[in-house]
Amino acid sequence: MKLKSFVVPMHLLILLLIMLSGPTAFADSEAVIRGPLTCQIEYWSVGHLGERDDDGWLLAWKGNVSGDLRGELGYWFPESPPVPEGAYSDGTASL
Numbered sequence: 037m038k039l040k041s042f043v044v045p046m047h048l049l050i051l052l053l054i055m056l057s058g059p060t061a062f063a064d065s066e067a068v069i070r071g072p073l074t075c076q077i078e079y080w081s082v083g084h085l086g087e088r089d090d091d092g093w094l095l096a097w098k099g100n101v102s103g104d105l106r107g108e109l110g111y112w113f114p115e116s117p118p119v120p121e122g123a124y125s126d127g128t129a130s131l
Contacts, residue, residue, distance in 0.1 A: 075103030083113075 079099030087095040089112060097111035 073104040075101050075105040077101050077109070079109075
């Protein structure tokens with residue numbers, strides 16, 4: 037009976053120590069970025085290529101993302117968007 041009364045508090049103490057140690061996270065050794073993330077997106081219209089996914093959505097815009105975030109993105113539409121008349125080049129946008 038004495039052994040049983042010793043084992044239960046010992047298990048509870050071990051569980052308490054594990055919980056108090058806090059979560060452990062394993063991450064890369066690279067520096068953590070503080071502050072706002074910045075990126076640049078370069079995109080172009082590709083709706084005229086007629087590329088569609090399995091659900092029939094048309095790939096209308098494709099882009100490359102560089103900076104703190106990197107990758108590719110695409111804008112898919114359920115049907116072809118109307119094409120505006122005229123040509124545009126060398127534009128800028130800002131917030």
